[in-house]
Amino acid sequence: xxxxxxxxxxxxxxxxxxxxxxxxxxxILQCVSSISWAVxxxxxxxxxxxxxxxIGRGSGWEENEFFIFxxxxxxxxxxxxxxxxxxxxxFSELIRTGNLDxxxxxxxxxxxxxxxxxxxxxxxxNGILGAGxxxxxxxxxxxxxxxxxxxxxxxxxxxxFFVACGAIIMxxxxxxxxxTSIWLGRNQNLYxxxxxxxxxxxxxxxxxxxxxxxxxxxxxxxxxxxxxxxSNIPARVLAQPLGTPWKTWELLLAGYTALAAVLSLVASRxxxxxxxxxxxxxxx
Amino acid sequence: xxxxxxxxxxxxxxxxxxxCKSYRVYQKQEGILASVRGLFHREYKEVHAVRxxxxxxxxxxxxxxxxxxxxxxxxxLKLLSGVINPDSGTCQVLGHVPWHRExxxxxxxxxxxxxxxxxxxxxxxxxxxxLNQHIYGVPREEFDRTRDELTDMLDVTRLLGQPVRELSLGxxxxxxxxxxxxxxxxxxxxxxxxIGLDVVAQHKIQQFLKAYQQERRTxxxxxxxxxxxxEALCKRVVIIANGAIYHDGSLEDIVDxxxxxxxxxxxxxxxxxxxxxxxxxxxxxxxxPKIKFRVDRDDVGRTLSDILASHSVDDIVVEEPPLEEVIxxxxxxxxxxxVRDQSAADQSTSTGVS
Numbered sequence: 001x002x003x004x005x006x007x008x009x010x011x012x013x014x015x016x017x018x019x020x021x022x023x024x025x026x027x028i029l030q031c032v033s034s035i036s037w038a039v040x041x042x043x044x045x046x047x048x049x050x051x052x053x054x055i056g057r058g059s060g061w062e063e064n065e066f067f068i069f070x071x072x073x074x075x076x077x078x079x080x081x082x083x084x085x086x087x088x089x090x091f092s093e094l095i096r097t098g099n100l101d102x103x104x105x106x107x108x109x110x111x112x113x114x115x116x117x118x119x120x121x122x123x124x125x126n127g128i129l130g131a132g133x134x135x136x137x138x139x140x141x142x143x144x145x146x147x148x149x150x151x152x153x154x155x156x157x158x159x160x161f162f163v164a165c166g167a168i169i170m171x172x173x174x175x176x177x178x179x180t181s182i183w184l185g186r187n188q189n190l191y192x193x194x195x196x197x198x199x200x201x202x203x204x205x206x207x208x209x210x211x212x213x214x215x216x217x218x219x220x221x222x223x224x225x226x227x228x229x230x231s232n233i234p235a236r237v238l239a240q241p242l243g244t245p246w247k248t249w250e251l252l253l254a255g256y257t258a259l260a261a262v263l264s265l266v267a268s269r270x271x272x273x274x275x276x277x278x279x280x281x282x283x284x
Numbered sequence: 285x286x287x288x289x290x291x292x293x294x295x296x297x298x299x300x301x302x303x304c305k306s307y308r309v310y311q312k313q314e315g316i317l318a319s320v321r322g323l324f325h326r327e328y329k330e331v332h333a334v335r336x337x338x339x340x341x342x343x344x345x346x347x348x349x350x351x352x353x354x355x356x357x358x359x360x361l362k363l364l365s366g367v368i369n370p371d372s373g374t375c376q377v378l379g380h381v382p383w384h385r386e387x388x389x390x391x392x393x394x395x396x397x398x399x400x401x402x403x404x405x406x407x408x409x410x411x412x413x414x415l416n417q418h419i420y421g422v423p424r425e426e427f428d429r430t431r432d433e434l435t436d437m438l439d440v441t442r443l444l445g446q447p448v449r450e451l452s453l454g455x456x457x458x459x460x461x462x463x464x465x466x467x468x469x470x471x472x473x474x475x476x477x478x479i480g481l482d483v484v485a486q487h488k489i490q491q492f493l494k495a496y497q498q499e500r501r502t503x504x505x506x507x508x509x510x511x512x513x514x515e516a517l518c519k520r521v522v523i524i525a526n527g528a529i530y531h532d533g534s535l536e537d538i539v540d541x542x543x544x545x546x547x548x549x550x551x552x553x554x555x556x557x558x559x560x561x562x563x564x565x566x567x568x569x570x571x572x573p574k575i576k577f578r579v580d581r582d583d584v585g586r587t588l589s590d591i592l593a594s595h596s597v598d599d600i601v602v603e604e605p606p607l608e609e610v611i612x613x614x615x616x617x618x619x620x621x622x623v624r625d626q627s628a629a630d631q632s633t634s635t636g637v638s
Binding site: 002003004007008011012015018019022023098099101102104105106107108110113277279280281 | 307362365366367368369385387388390391393394395397400402404406407411414415418419420421447
């Protein structure tokens with residue numbers, strides 16, 4: 001009588017879809033708003049690239065490379081918003097209302113149970129759009145006679161691997177943040193925090209490496225809260241702004257990304273378990 | 285098939301020793317200034333929700349937890365289901381320590397809370413049931429059979445496909461019960477399962493619980509404020525007040541211990557006798573030719589023979605006072621004890637200081 005984690009996950013996915021579909025207009029509006037955000041984002045950078053040919057001298061982030069980067073950001077954003085965002089928010093709410101009780105009663109890993117119940121399907125189109133942007137920019141880039149893009153299908157697994165690492169890091173950050181609600185009683189900073197940090201990971205890390213303040217930001221968001229590697233490493237795999245083979249520091253950073261994913265997952269689990277020990281279960 | 289560990293046959297289903305749990309509660313004064321002060325300096329009060337509880341429940345028992353609001357009933361149930369950790373004391377349910385939250389334990393019990401719901405609000409109950417099937421790893425055929433039996437017993441089969449938010453409170457509670465029973469728990473904790481329900485729904489749930497418990501011999505702990513629930517279901521009643529066990533015994537014991545009186549109703553043959561008796565001590569009401577009064581348990585025989593010697597009586601009914609009344613007396617007595625203890629404690633501290 002072991003629980004089937006896959007079946008539980010699929011039931012969550014299915015129930016969320018049924019639920020989203022039953023509020024049809026809401027679902028459509030959510031899709032429309034997230035897609036229009038992506039389109040405006042795209043337009044903004046199109047305008048910026050009318051003024052300059054690359055972001056940062058010698059960084060290699062020219063227009064097509066950057067749009068691969070942007071597509072990657074959309075893909076990760078959409079993964080996080082589809083699978084984790086609503087759940088992390090819901091978790092804070094479960095703590096505040098005392099409804100976490102039910103999750104604690106179930107004979108299944110509690111962190112798993114609170115991590116996936118709501119899957120926000122309306123955020124997925126954004127990711128598909130991101131994948132489209134990546135493919136389109138890759139084609140543009142490979143047609144560019146000035147560039148010597150080395151691509152084969154072997155790059156796809158590497159890209160997906162680092163996207164997965166990125167998603168794991170983002171997931172861990174969110175779980176840690178929402179777990180703090182157990183001690184704080186209430187934590188409504190999730191969206192705000194998400195907005196702040198995604199502001200940083202939406203750009204190539206080279207833009208930070210010019211000044212003292214920039215380096216401080218780069219160091220913090222690479223080694224303390226490792227969100228810069230979330231978008232930068234997978235995007236580099238495809239866009240190759242500095243060409244191939246990778247420089248030593250690029251390889252080191254890639255290895256670090258995998259390590260950071262494992263470490264942040266372990267850390268998030270630790271914080272989660274510590275937090276559960278302090279759970280008070282509000283009211284009757 | 286049930287996989288009983290061998291030792292549980294000999295062991296009680298639930299064994300609690302010296303269990304304590306207290307909360308620190310923020311004491312906020314009224315007003316905006318106090319709120320600002322609260323940002324810098326906060327005063328907390330220690331609330332002893334559960335104080336040194338000892339309790340043993342045998343396999344297959346149906347025990348009621350009675351107590352005023354805030355007495356510690358729900359906290360005890362939460363400790364027993366491992367939702368919260370105690371400050372001190374030990375507890376074993378089916379051989380497991382609840383707050384270790386082992387999956388082997390969690391597969392064998394259920395908690396139903398009348399004030400909270402575990403079903404997906406926007407989806408039909410059957411979707412939540414299916415989710416529980418996967419979480420508890422119940423084989424499909426067995427699951428479908430149990431579900432059909434339960435929905436049939438509670439008469440909600442036709443509502444399985446309706447979103448939970450469109451169910452009435454009574455219907456939703458029945459669905460909550462089903463969700464909690466689909467994995468056939470050996471121990472069931474029910475925290476006010478009939479709260480807010482109308483009499484028909486209450487009765488239906490009582491009947492169901494009774495039949496279900498008789499058939500499966502599930503160990504059940506029930507808290508409720510409805511005496512009807514308790515009269516209908518539980519032989520043993522545990523009264524909790526101020527976080528401690530105040531009484532543990534049968535319902536009859538409670539009435540014997542806490543109510544020194546009986547209620548006597550006489551139907552007199554003529555109005556003159558009613559007039560003659562209207563100054564009777566302990567008079568409750570007169571509805572000629574009926575007269576109702578209270579009398580000390582020990583004096584019932586003597587009082588009645590006195591009356592019968594000088595008046596003509598058509599009918600005599602001697603009853604226990606209503607259970608609600610007895611229980612409310614118990615609660616007030618417990619409250620008086622608490623206030624006394626508190627002031628004694630305060631006095632000893634103040635003497636200590638001076």
